[in-house]
Ligand SMILES: Nc1ncnc2c1ncn2[C@@H]1O[C@H](COP(=O)(O)OP(=O)(O)OP(=O)(O)O)[C@@H](O)[C@H]1O
């Protein structure tokens with residue numbers, strides 16, 4: 085195995101390392117009778133870690149290793165590799181309540197910072213599916229230049245049931261929160277969970293890229309040229325800055341329940357198994373004990389982004405369908421959480437978190453491929469709309485009423501969540517129209533954190 089000068093533990097670099105590792109951990113029998121039969125494929129796609137798939141005649145599994153730095157950058161950006169301990173611990177909790185909604189965990193190695201889990205490669209990352217679905221129906225050249233395999237995506241996208249998707253994610257968040265809140269655990273066990281789940285370096289990363297940098301001049305920030313004036317205004321918008329300070333206070337100070345911590349559409353896989361839709365939530369490495377509304381808000385923002393992207397391409401029915409995941413997730417959350425008296429506060433938190441998530445995708449470091457891969461002028465339109473919607477969420481802590489279905493001439497079922505006092509807030513600022521501008525080159529910046 086490869087031991088670099090900078091890593092205190094051996095890093096998995098390729099097939100030989102992974103096969104040797106499977107033998108070492110007693111995992112080989114899950115895959116093959118002999119090492120020569122094992123095929124290994126690296127599927128590292130995010131920024132933080134390395135992921136390999138190992139397969140053979142007897143089965144397959146995924147091996148994820150956290151190096152002691154940000155994988156795409158290297159040793160010059162060190163990050164605590166114990167983020168994978170947070171991931172493993174949260175999976176353990178989730179396995180007790182929602183085992184069907186996470187990958188099966190096969191092995192955890194705290195010394196080598198490796199998690200071995202069920203191979204989910206029969207499913208597809210939700211963000212990729214949403215992007216490919218639009219690319220397949222849009223300009224083929226744009227899809228190619230965005231690096232999207234439109235044909236493959238069309239297959240995957242066909243038939244995503246967004247209501248069922250929302251139900252799984254809402255229940256996931258609700259069950260995790262209900263199992264780990266203070267009233268369930270008792271003061272002592274809750275305090276112990278808060279302590280053991282502390283994830284300071286990854287939380288600091290969230291503060292930087294979600295709650296701080298987008299609201300001031302920072303070298304990380306970028307935005308579509310159509311947002312130039314809005315971004316200039318944002319940096320001196322005291323009302324927004326005060327509201328974001330409130331979100332940050334909640335993030336840093338309200339240890340309510342264990343969270344996934346990074347629940348965007350790159351942390352969900354969808355597909356079909358046994359004739360039914362399968363949904364798996366993965367990658368809880370940002371997990372910590374925080375405000376319950378955060379997980380819902382990140383999911384809502386990313387589904388709203390996917391809806392805005394569809395709408396910008398003139399596909400309002402698809403936009404409405406995508407957005408229906410938001411209401412479905414709130415319904416499912418409310419059932420699992422089962423404490424109606426606290427729901428309005430959680431929903432208001434969630435929309436504010438949706439706001440900061442949306443804003444960082446519009447004007448921060450890490451943008452959403454859903455919008456970045458749109459052809460112009462749709463990209464400009466969606467970027468402007470996202471900015472305005474995100475700002476509204478931050479200020480109001482409420483949904484923005486979208487007219488996707490009405491625009492399409494479809495009799496609208498209310499797309500915003502029903503269970504909330506914040507729902508249907510007609511006073512929430514409406515997203516503005518957009519001014520198409522000159523196309524910009526697709527960005528080379530990474531899609532997800534950091
Ligand atoms: N269990 C699995 N089965 C199949 N593929 C997987 C599995 N886990 C991860 N992958 C693939 O590897 C990619 C990266 O995984 P993951 O998001 O967990 O890594 P990460 O480095 O933490 O990402 P990020 O930097 O976005 O946080 C996923 O997008 C997916 O394509």
Ligand SMILES: [Mg+2]
Nearest residue numbers: 130132367369
């Ligand atoms: Mg990750």
